[in-house]
Amino acid sequence: MDVSPEASSLAQGLRLVRLVADREKQGRQLLGVSQLAAELDMEQSRVSRLSQELCDLGLLEREDRGPFRVGRRFFALAGSLNNGWVHDARAELEELVSDFGLRARLSVRDGVRVVLLRSSSNNAALGGFAKPGMVTPVWCTGAGRALLWDHSGSQVESLLGQVNFIGVGGPSAAHSPAEVIDLMARDRPSGYVLADEEYEHDVWELAVPVRSPRGEILAALSVLGNRQRAEKNVAAIVDALQSASRRLGSSGSPSS
Template sequence: MSAPSSLSQGLALLGSAVERERSGRPGHNASRLADATGIERSRVSRLTQELRALRFLERDEAAVFRAGDAYFRTAAALDAPWLRAARQELRTLASTLRMTALVSAADGPAALLLRSETGVGAVDASLRYGMATPIWCTGAGRALLWDHSPQRLAEVLQDVQFVGVGGPAAARTAGEVHALLERDRAAGVITAADEYAEGITDLALPIRDSSGVVASLTVSGAPLSAGRRRAAVSALREARDRLSTLASGQ
């Protein structure tokens, strides 16, 4: 039997903290989380630090853990009708285009994966729900920045360390990110080629509700021929329009 992954252990810790909080009883500290989940205390310490950094857990002055704001934002988003409908849209995109299709939401300078489907023959990027990727050098992320002004973009990216992140075509400054956004807005679709991983191209569009961009819809895979790219963009736009209509309550 293989050892538990960091993901499964992190989810176990989060689930235990949330269950304890919902019970109305005093919350768990790191030691009690270790006892409740059977995970080594040193590992609990490291994983809870990561969950706190992602804002899925919070720790109070008594060192007791409870669910963080990112947990509640994700839970609310996952219950939205448009996101439930996105599952079928993603399956259709993935199977017809033979690419990976995903829906992501913004979380500061990161794009948080909410849903994904992988088509036959598509590149498997080992995606997992809750996975965070850079918002500036992925198609999924940059679509979330579609409406951002240069000032707002600079605010989101002010603490980002560009060096050492992404593929050979990744932006290295907020100004370069803005230039890519201007190019993609003019084209009507986000294109991120060799930006997060070499040999991978993302095509993405923002999903909107009545207040603005709520998420992004992306197809990702190996470089496409001109004909396949046109088909992918057309299918992406149609799916985005249907999801935006649902998100807006129209």
């Protein structure tokens, strides 16, 4: 293990950037030096020095000694990673829209949250709320349950044991880890997740996991629409989702 001062500074700097990025992504109050130091349990002078270096690199930015937010260089670096299966997803999502007229999404998991990576062009036309970075629950969305596809019952219990289910989701949302486990057991034989009004009223979501060549789940590919439009095309939609997920997965890797 590298315990050099340079390695320590890099690790602390990455923690600092991640905290700022996470708070901004979650829409939480942005923090200044003293608050960041308290959150990270670091000396304030250390945070002040690191944050200035990160601002000089363009990874963080602040105005008039105010709170920090992620900088332009952060987004440039993120954009440089937008290749392989993430890049290829754009065409796959639009093809699903063309074939079925439904909204299409590519999502990943962050703990008990589902983070939207890409959405089809018709998301804005059908509500406007689904933008990259949007966060939804893992337990009551089709994409979320697709991302839990390989989780055992005990792993689901461990992941969701401290979740507050009250008031979250649509009329068919799960309200306990046990209910999530039951829904997973129901869907696994069919090879896809069907979330019927689990998160949004009057919305069906069909989802499948996207796997790397090694078999690990990289993401979830899903389509959403009202029951009347989706129900009559389930077999064709599932076939298209699974084909698209295999194509995306073939260019993916566990580190993507």
